[in-house]
Amino acid sequence: MSQKITSYPGHEITPEEVKEQKYLDVVYKFEPKYSWAAGVAISHFLAELKEGRIVARKCTNCERILVPPRMYCEKCFRPTDEWITIKDTGTVNTYSISHVGTDAMRLKKPILVAVVDIDGASPGMGILHNLGEVEPSKIKVGMKVKAVWKPSSERQGSILDIRYFKPVGDS
Numbered sequence: 001m002s003q004k005i006t007s008y009p010g011h012e013i014t015p016e017e018v019k020e021q022k023y024l025d026v027v028y029k030f031e032p033k034y035s036w037a038a039g040v041a042i043s044h045f046l047a048e049l050k051e052g053r054i055v056a057r058k059c060t061n062c063e064r065i066l067v068p069p070r071m072y073c074e075k076c077f078r079p080t081d082e083w084i085t086i087k088d089t090g091t092v093n094t095y096s097i098s099h100v101g102t103d104a105m106r107l108k109k110p111i112l113v114a115v116v117d118i119d120g121a122s123p124g125m126g127i128l129h130n131l132g133e134v135e136p137s138k139i140k141v142g143m144k145v146k147a148v149w150k151p152s153s154e155r156q157g158s159i160l161d162i163r164y165f166k167p168v169g170d171s
């Protein structure tokens with residue numbers, strides 16, 4: 001039979017006891033150091049972003065051009081065949097206007113996030129990124145966009161070497 005515990009031995013540490021330093025207090029600044037292997041496909045993809053190019057992998061069996069690139073075609077169950085440089089323009093496949101930040105606080109200016117199908121890649125091959133230089137109310141599925149790159153001196157082989165995608169033309 002279980003018995004409900006109503007009182008525990010000892011007592012809680014009071015704020016006074018903390019002030020009087022009656023208890024040992026250890027402050028430790030945690031500095032995690034780790035490395036993460038991006039893999040063959042994404043490593044090359046990131047290295048090319050640093051050069052201002054978007055690259056994809058082609059599967060010559062199904063003729064699909066995959067971006068983000070992968071070394072294996074999940075449709076054909078075989079390795080992909082070649083690297084292809086595709087454009088830095090594309091089409092908004094889907095988007096989200098977020099008024100809430102990562103800390104769950106309401107934002108003054110919403111974050112505009114979209115999946116951009118990149119021109120030159122197969123349909124439905126998209127990169128998740130930010131939209132910029134656009135009013136939220138003007139964003140549409142099917143809108144043509146173009147990458148806005150950081151200057152080459154600031155690029156570091158990151159997806160953020162592209163600042164955001166901005167609308168082009170009058171789509």
Ligand SMILES: [Zn+2]
Nearest residue numbers: 059062073076
């Ligand atoms: Zn394939």
